Amino acid sequence: MTPLFTQYWWIFLLRGLFAIILGIIALLIPGVTFTTLVIFLGAYMLVDGIFSVITAISGRKTMEYWGWVLTIGILSILAGxxxxxxxxxxxxxxxYLVAFWAIVVGLLEIVVSIRLRKVITGEGWYILAGILGIAFGILIILNPIAGAITITLIFGFYALIFGFILLSFAMRLRRRHKEATQKHYPSATR
Structure with a gap:
């Protein structure tokens, strides 16, 4: 683990806390307008982009892939x-991107399962998953409000899980940073 990541463990902590807060809001108030979710998503992209840019600039001398982190950060800021x-x-x-994706993936799942039916067993479940994906996409197109609420709930679960993963990662980085600090500066931790 690079010293840069352990030194800036708190950035991952802040990202995780922000994701958890957004997840809770999305799950507790799923009936809010889709515009609110989009604004929350925009805020997340903006904040996440800023932290990515800070990480890239701070680590440009020690990270070989800092340019990619910077590019991702800039794109996130622009999207926000x-x-x-x-x-x-x-x-x-x-x-509509989610609806199109669900329909295309559903169709591909059906095609793949039909082509593999002589090789695999239980392809009916895969076909069912494809049909459900297509139905989900069509329902979003036919009833965008229900689709927006569903996507809000999915986003809420994703944000919570991602937030807790980032918190766990931040705590591990913090532990490593403390260990490294104690190793190099034993009197500083007393």
């Missing part, structure tokens, strides 16, 4: 800004 400028367009694009 675009979201704040026009949340309705971003929300609609996100909603």
């Amino acid at each position: 800004i675009v979201t704040f400028m026009n949340p309705f367009v971003t929300g609609a694009a996100l909603l």
Whole structure:
């Protein structure tokens, strides 16, 4: 683990806490407008991008892939800004992107399971998953409000899980940072 990540463990802690807060809000208030979710997503992209840029700039001398982290951070910041400028367009694009993705993946699951039916058993479950994916995509297109609420709930669960993973990672980084500090500066920790 690079010393940079252990030194800046608190960045991962803040990202995790922010993700958990967004997840709780999304799960407790799923009936809020989809625009609110999009604004929360924009805020998350903006904050996450800022922290990624800070990490990249801080680690440019020690991280060989700092340029990628910087690029991801800049793209996240730009996506957050675009979201704040026009949340309705971003929300609609996100909603239809999810619908299109669900339909395409569902169709591909059905095609793959039919082609593999002589090789595998239980392909009916895979076909059912494909049918459910297609139905989900069509339902989003036919009833965008219900789709927005469903996506809000999915986002809430994702944000909670991701947030707790980041908190766990931050605590491990913090422990490593303390160990390294004690090893190099034993009198500083007393």
